[in-house]
Amino acid sequence: MTVNRRSWIKIAVVSAAAAFLSLAGLAGPAAAQEKVTVFAAASMKNALDNANKAWGKPVVVSYAASSALAKQIETGAPADIFISADLDWMKYVADKKLVKEGTQSNWLGNRIVLVAAKDNAAPVDIKPGLDLAGLLKGGKLAMGAPDSVPAGKYGKAALEKLGAWASVEKSVAGAESVRAALALVSRGEAPYGIVYATDAAADPGVAVVGTFPADTHPPIIYPIAILSESRSPDTAAYLEYLKSSQAAPFFEKEGFTVLK
Incomplete structure (x- = not known):
C-alpha cells in the first residue's frame, strides 16, 4: 500500500506541474500581447517616454530612423504602431498594405x-x-x-x-x-x-x-498609424490617448506642434 500511495502522489505532483506549465505557456503570449509595441522616429524619444509614463500601461518602444523602422516592419518585425518623421516612409509602409486602414493621421509638426x-x-x-x-x-x-x-x-x-x-x-x-x-x-x-x-x-x-x-523645405509632419499586424488589445486606446489633450503637453513641451 505504501508503494502504491507514493506512486499516486508522484503521479499527482507530475500532473499538477504539467498542468501549471501548460497554463503558463498559454498565459505567456497573451500577457505579452497586452504590451503595446511602438516603432517611433528617434526624435520622439523624450516626449514619447514621458507620455508613456503618464499612460500607465506597458508600452515597449523601439527608436530609430524612420527609414530603418519602415524596413523592419516590411520584413515582419512585430509592432502595433508606427510613428514616422515624414510622410514618405509612412507611405512606404502603407503601400505594402502594412497599415490598418483608417488609422493613419498627420499628428505632429517640427522644425x-x-x-x-x-x-x-x-x-x-x-x-x-x-x-x-x-x-x-x-x-x-x-x-x-x-x-x-x-x-x-x-x-x-x-x-x-x-x-x-x-x-x-x-x-x-x-x-x-x-x-x-x-x-x-x-x-x-x-x-x-x-x-x-x-x-x-x-x-x-x-x-x-x-x-x-x-x-x-517641405512641411515637417509626423504621421502615426496602427499596423495591420497589431495584436495588442490596448493599441486603439493607446493611439487615442496619444492624440488626446491629455498627452499633448508632453509633446508641446519638447517643441512639437500638435496638428489639428
Whole structure:
C-alpha cells in the first residue's frame, strides 16, 4: 500500500506541474500581447517616454530612423504602431498594405535648426547666400543621411533652397538617425549640425544658432498609424490617448506642434 500511495502522489505532483506549465505557456503570449509595441522616429524619444509614463500601461518602444523602422516592419518585425518623421516612409509602409486602414493621421509638426557646441554658439543668419562652408572651416556638417533619414532629407532640401548644398555636400557626415547626428555635435566631432528643434532642446551640450525658414523645405509632419499586424488589445486606446489633450503637453513641451 505504501508503494502504491507514493506512486499516486508522484503521479499527482507530475500532473499538477504539467498542468501549471501548460497554463503558463498559454498565459505567456497573451500577457505579452497586452504590451503595446511602438516603432517611433528617434526624435520622439523624450516626449514619447514621458507620455508613456503618464499612460500607465506597458508600452515597449523601439527608436530609430524612420527609414530603418519602415524596413523592419516590411520584413515582419512585430509592432502595433508606427510613428514616422515624414510622410514618405509612412507611405512606404502603407503601400505594402502594412497599415490598418483608417488609422493613419498627420499628428505632429517640427522644425529643423542649425546647432553648434555650447562653446561655439554664435548666432547664424540663415538666409539665401548662407556661407555654411565658411562656417565649417574644413570640419564636418552632422545631419541625418540625406537620402534616407527624414531630418537629413529636410536639411538637404533647405540647403539646396538657400544655395548652400553644393558647397557642403562633401563635408556632410550622414548619420543613421537625427539623434546620432546630434551626438556628433555634442561630442565636438562636428562643429555644426542640422537637427530637429526638439532634439536640440533635449541635449544640453548643444545650442541652436539658427532656425531654417519653413519655406525652405517641405512641411515637417509626423504621421502615426496602427499596423495591420497589431495584436495588442490596448493599441486603439493607446493611439487615442496619444492624440488626446491629455498627452499633448508632453509633446508641446519638447517643441512639437500638435496638428489639428
